[in-house]
Amino acid sequence: MAYVATLISNPSAPAVTRKAIHDASAVLLNAQEPVVLHPEVAVDIHFKPELGADIRALAQHVREALNGAPVDVVVQLEAGRRxxxxxxxxxxxxxxxxxxxxxxxxxxxxxxxxxxxxxxxxxxxxxxxxxxxxxxxxxxxxxxxxxxxxxxxxxxxxxxxxxxxxxxxxxxxxxxxxxxxxxxxxxxxxxxxxxxxxxxxxxxxxxxxxxxxxxxxxxxxxxxxxxxxxxxxxxxxxxxxxxxxxxxxxxxxxxxxxxxxxxxxxxxxxxxxxxxxxxxxxxxxxxxxxxxxxxxxxx
Missing domain, CATH: 3.40.50.1000 (HAD superfamily/HAD-like)
Known part of the structure; x- marks a missing residue:
């Protein structure tokens, strides 16, 4: 099943840098090219994890990869987001x-x-x-x-x-x-x-x-x-x-x-x-x- 990890920072302090996107993509299985929702503020990274992967654990894994950057991470199924x-x-x-x-x-x-x-x-x-x-x-x-x-x-x-x-x-x-x-x-x-x-x-x-x-x-x-x-x-x-x-x-x-x-x-x-x-x-x-x-x- 296809999933998406969304990286989000505060618009008043943009922090979704190229490095943040690279570091997040590196720990997501089969990560695709990021989709920019707002430059340096929010991006989607679509990926396909292993079967039975825990969504909260994946989100926490991405947060740890960001090494303290002020960026929120939300992982969810790609379908039915709106x-x-x-x-x-x-x-x-x-x-x-x-x-x-x-x-x-x-x-x-x-x-x-x-x-x-x-x-x-x-x-x-x-x-x-x-x-x-x-x-x-x-x-x-x-x-x-x-x-x-x-x-x-x-x-x-x-x-x-x-x-x-x-x-x-x-x-x-x-x-x-x-x-x-x-x-x-x-x-x-x-x-x-x-x-x-x-x-x-x-x-x-x-x-x-x-x-x-x-x-x-x-x-x-x-x-x-x-x-x-x-x-x-x-x-x-x-x-x-x-x-x-x-x-x-x-x-x-x-x-x-x-x-x-x-x-x-x-x-x-x-x-x-x-x-x-x-x-x-x-x-x-x-x-x-x-x-x-x-x-x-x-x-």
Whole structure:
């Protein structure tokens, strides 16, 4: 069977040099001439490994051959690379921040809340009780603070609008699925260009946060269920789906997707996902589908 290894670097620091391509090709059986997706940023190397080869082991073998170069490596089957359903986490994935931590900063509690967030994202504590605990600390915070946080603190992750825009231009459906809050996802989904968004609902009473989140909480299992629901609604095969996230509550979704990508993720998530992006921006998820830079569209 034919496979492809995609080498991807961050567009702001191109690192897919001739040497990197040579070193990667040297450890791939029956490697063909590289296909340039974006000069010095991304290339495809098609190859045919031995029967029964382990994809993750092959990717790691290529990373080792690159000897520390800031280049991501994704190995997958050549067929069926372009996906028709895309699910994405929001916090620390489609945006660079954790919204609940930024809200807590306005309440003078960022250090405490951030520590809980970090433990939950690493899978050291259960997501749902950790979320309830953090939300309780936000009680009496004016809901107007959300707009301030969005304006002053929240920044879209580079490449996100290109990722969603290009996939949707090619017929894919894109959903933002977050363990965060609808007060944020409704804005981010519109800015990036998602078809829909799902997240938790903060309870608001008389224009202040009540310190409660509406039940049931959208966490690990709900993200998984959303992927299955949308896939079945669209009559897609599992292989036609793509998911991306960084935290432990994304693991079930990433595992169920045809291609689950750990994006600048916690160690547990990076180790478990089908693919990992440690250096590139979100356009890496287009390159791993075989899109060239000339094909990019902005939502």
């Amino acid at each position: 996906k028709r359903l895309f699910l994405a986490d929001m916090d620390s994935t489609m945006i660079g921040q954790e919204c609940i931590d930024e809200l807590a900063d306005w309440a003078g509690l960022k250090a405490h809340v951030s520590a809980i967030t970090e433990r939950a994202m690493r899978g050291e504590i259960e997501f749902e009780p950790a979320l309830r605990e953090r939300v309780s600390l936000l009680r009496d915070l004016p809901v107007s603070v959300v707009a301030d946080v969005l304006r002053e603190r929240i920044r879209l992750t580079p490449g996100g609008r290109e990722l969603v825009g290009t996939m949707r231009a090619n017929g894919a459906y894109a959903a933002l699925v977050s363990g965060g809050f609808t007060l944020f996802t409704q804005v981010i989904a519109e800015q990036v260009g998602f078809d829909e968004h799902r997240a938790n609902v903060l309870v608001v009473e008389k224009d202040v946060l009540a310190g409660k989140v509406a039940e049931p909480i959208l966490g690990r299992e709900a993200k998984y269920a959303t992927l299955v629901e949308l896939r079945d609604r669209m009559h897609l095969a599992p292989s036609e789906t793509l998911a991306v996230g960084d935290g432990a509550n994304d693991l079930a979704m990433l595992g169920e997707a045809g291609l689950g990508v750990a994006y600048h993720a916690k160690p547990q998530v990076a180790a478990a996902a089908h693919a990992r992006i440690d250096h590139g921006d979100l356009t890496a998820l287009l390159y791993l589908q075989g899109y060239t830079h000339d094909e990019f569209r902005v939502s």
